[in-house]
Amino acid sequence: MKKLPLLFLVLALSCSTPNQVDLLITNVHIIDVENGEVSKNQMIAISDNRIIAVDEASNSANYMYKEIMDGDGTFAMPGLWDNHVHFRGGENLIEQNKAMLPMFLAFGVTTVRDGGGDITPAIRDWQTEIENGELAGPTIFTPGPKIDGSNPAWDGSIKVLAVEDALTALESLEGIFADFVKIYDGNLSPDAYYAVITEAEARGLKVTGHMPLSADLITAANLGLDGIEHLYYALTETALNADEIQQENPGYAAITPLMDNYNAELANQTYAQLAESQFYVTPTLHIGRTLAELNITDHSNDSLLAYMSPEIVDTYQRRIRSAARGGEIYTNQRQRWGEAFRAMVKPMHDAGIHILAGSDCGPFNSYVYPGASIHEELEELVNAGLSPPEALSTSIINGPRFFDLEDKYGSLEAGKVADIILLKENPLENISHTKSVIITIKNGTYYSTKNLRQQLNSKN
Numbered sequence: 065m066k067k068l069p070l071l072f073l074v075l076a077l078s079c080s081t082p083n084q085v086d087l088l089i090t091n092v093h094i095i096d097v098e099n100g101e102v103s104k105n106q107m108i109a110i111s112d113n114r115i116i117a118v119d120e121a122s123n124s125a126n127y128m129y130k131e132i133m134d135g136d137g138t139f140a141m142p143g144l145w146d147n148h149v150h151f152r153g154g155e156n157l158i159e160q161n162k163a164m165l166p167m168f169l170a171f172g173v174t175t176v177r178d179g180g181g182d183i184t185p186a187i188r189d190w191q192t193e194i195e196n197g198e199l200a201g202p203t204i205f206t207p208g209p210k211i212d213g214s215n216p217a218w219d220g221s222i223k224v225l226a227v228e229d230a231l232t233a234l235e236s237l238e239g240i241f242a243d244f245v246k247i248y249d250g251n252l253s254p255d256a257y258y259a260v261i262t263e264a265e266a267r268g269l270k271v272t273g274h275m276p277l278s279a280d281l282i283t284a285a286n287l288g289l290d291g292i293e294h295l296y297y298a299l300t301e302t303a304l305n306a307d308e309i310q311q312e313n314p315g316y317a318a319i320t321p322l323m324d325n326y327n328a329e330l331a332n333q334t335y336a337q338l339a340e341s342q343f344y345v346t347p348t349l350h351i352g353r354t355l356a357e358l359n360i361t362d363h364s365n366d367s368l369l370a371y372m373s374p375e376i377v378d379t380y381q382r383r384i385r386s387a388a389r390g391g392e393i394y395t396n397q398r399q400r401w402g403e404a405f406r407a408m409v410k411p412m413h414d415a416g417i418h419i420l421a422g423s424d425c426g427p428f429n430s431y432v433y434p435g436a437s438i439h440e441e442l443e444e445l446v447n448a449g450l451s452p453p454e455a456l457s458t459s460i461i462n463g464p465r466f467f468d469l470e471d472k473y474g475s476l477e478a479g480k481v482a483d484i485i486l487l488k489e490n491p492l493e494n495i496s497h498t499k500s501v502i503i504t505i506k507n508g509t510y511y512s513t514k515n516l517r518q519q520l521n522s523k524n
């Protein structure tokens with residue numbers, strides 16, 4: 065009881081003295097992605113890269129600030145997460161990969177989840193520089209090198225040939241403080257695959273990736289697999305007679321026949337089982353479409369080509385050549401795959417699987433541009449049947465949820481990280497409005513997307 069008067073005094077002081085903050089953004093409408101709602105005429109107070117308060121714009125006078133920004137009636141939303149990107153191409157492409165980082169901010173992407181590659185030490189350096197405000201770029205979560213079988217599809221991967229190798233592989237990832245584990249499906253045996261998942265689970269590391277088609281997805285999920293990248297790996301659990309189809313059509317030759325035998329009832333059972341184990345799926349529909357159309361779309365006038373290093377654009381040739389070799393058969397098959405994958409997203413989402421928006425942008429992935437491509441993926445997800453708020457959730461809410469970081473990201477509220485974008489138009493009404501982003505606030509700095517894009521344009 066004695067302490068009461070003192071407490072009262074402190075409260076009284078804090079009401080009468082304006083709060084001192086680093087940045088005050090006034091006159092914004094705040095997008096609540098989770099509830100699909102807009103709070104009109106608000107202000108956001110930021111200090112040390114954290115949101116200190118969100119309040120009625122009319123209360124702005126209660127805050128003292130080092131800097132003030134008139135939001136001018138724009139819509140404020142958490143920065144976008146691209147949950148599947150790539151930094152890779154070896155030592156010779158480190159600087160070119162680094163040059164892509166501001167592109168993410170120029171399109172409102174404040175966090176990326178890297179799909180693993182061969183330049184981990186460089187990525188580690190960028191993470192520190194970005195955190196210290198020395199480099200303009202998104203927060204990066206990286207798995208370090210991928211884990212693959214005896215004949216890895218990508219350089220720099222860790223080979224797991226037998227079950228025993230899983231332990232060594234996971235120890236080495238732990239040694240470099242990998243943010244999560246990414247598995248690839250070059251030629252991992254199912255047992256080695258399960259062993260990697262088990263070792264990751266034992267270390268409390270999230271694990272996602274491709275899956276050997278001969279492995280069983282439900283078994284993997286029960287062992288601790290947290291998600292899959294791309295939709296191929298759900299096909300074996302959604303087709304009738306999948307085992308026979310796979311025996312007759314080894315490897316990826318099974319993809320089209322599996323799609324032809326897709327059974328909605330079986331699929332819904334599988335999706336419900338996966339949802340029970342808090343499963344994540346990154347459909348990567350936009351790159352699917354881009355690759356399917358490689359032979360029939362002329363990209364030579366893409367305005368975004370100007371932002372890319374010529375050396376990165378050179379890496380595009382690998383997929384362009386392979387598409388050209390496949391000709392019409394390649395195009396038809398890829399288009400068929402695209403349709404089938406698009407049709408799987410809404411039932412997965414409705415079953416409770418966490419869908420993740422990921423673009424797969426980066427070297428080798430032809431014409432899937434860093435930053436810009438996540439907006440295309442969000443449009444694809446709406447085309448697949450998600451509402452605009454649901455599509456936004458796959459980026460802004462499910463991205464942090466995958467890493468158990470909901471307390472730091474996902475909404476504009478006091479205590480959360482101040483990764484904020486300002487948009488001219490409301491994306492809850494039309495998903496394409498994410499493209500109207502004009503300001504990105506990251507690590508205490510605010511970037512005009514127009515200026516960033518101009519700088520990127522003049523550099524290359």
Ligand SMILES: [Zn+2]
Nearest residue numbers: 148150179424
């Ligand atoms: Zn990828």
